[in-house]
Amino acid sequence: MLDRYLREINQSVKYAHVTKAVHNVDFHLHAGCEIYFLIQGDVRYFVEKTVYPLQYGDLMITNEHEIHKPTFDSNELYERVTIEFDPMMAKAFATPDYDPLACFYNRPHGKRNKLSLTPKETSQLLELFKKYESIERHDADGAAVLKLACMMEVLVAINRIYHRRAHANNELDLHYKLTPILDYIELHLHEPLTLELLQNRFFINKYYLLRLFKQYTGSTVHEYIVSKRIAKAKKYLSEGMSVLEACMGCGFNDYSSFLRMFKQKVGTVPKEYQQRARLGQPSSRDS
8 A cells, every 4th residue: 555655656756857959948837846957058937927047056946837938048058957746745744834835835926936056055956866866767675765755855955945045036027018918918818819909908019029028938929828828727627617617717719729728738638637636636747
């Protein structure tokens, strides 16, 4: 019974340490929380409506409702560690006095995602990452227990760092023309949102808006709107709304398009996502 429990827990953690050439990444969500640690690369990280410049030793934390993407300012080689994990795994270790998920949820949505680490903190996390990788490579007896223990060490360390940096300002200012447009999109996802509408409402040429959006986020207005709508649909479904209600409530007027886009972004169909959310089970990995 314990072996099965440990296997399920460890399957809900996806660890990746990669070095590769830069490539375009669209806005996306994950089934649970993500830890992103930059080792090398010329990266800006966009979360919701906030842009964070990153350098070696910077850490990003996001939950399943925050759309995000890295964007690259040069072709410099890119190396990072990511850990995606189902929050239910960590909730099992919460106590009345301590919540290992506090830094992922007890903060404003799309804010305070970046932690700039000291050399000592950077060294501590790198050692934990190396430890996790070593356990995965050798997979000896007791590996599942050791991986789980190491993962909890990582979460405790990040929470401590977060509470020491809770009010640090690590953000870049968006272009003054983009901020009200993103605010408007946020409030009107359930309505038709076109470039023409944004152009007329904010007195901005749509082609200039496209260039501006690409410059600051590395993506398109359309991709941002779709990702925001899927994030809202996930929230509606987890709150018990029907699939059709969620579809209409987040601005998808075509049901078949909604089902296709949800499966593409989330990795599972809306009904299955809703059932797993109600049971607190891990979902498929988002794109």
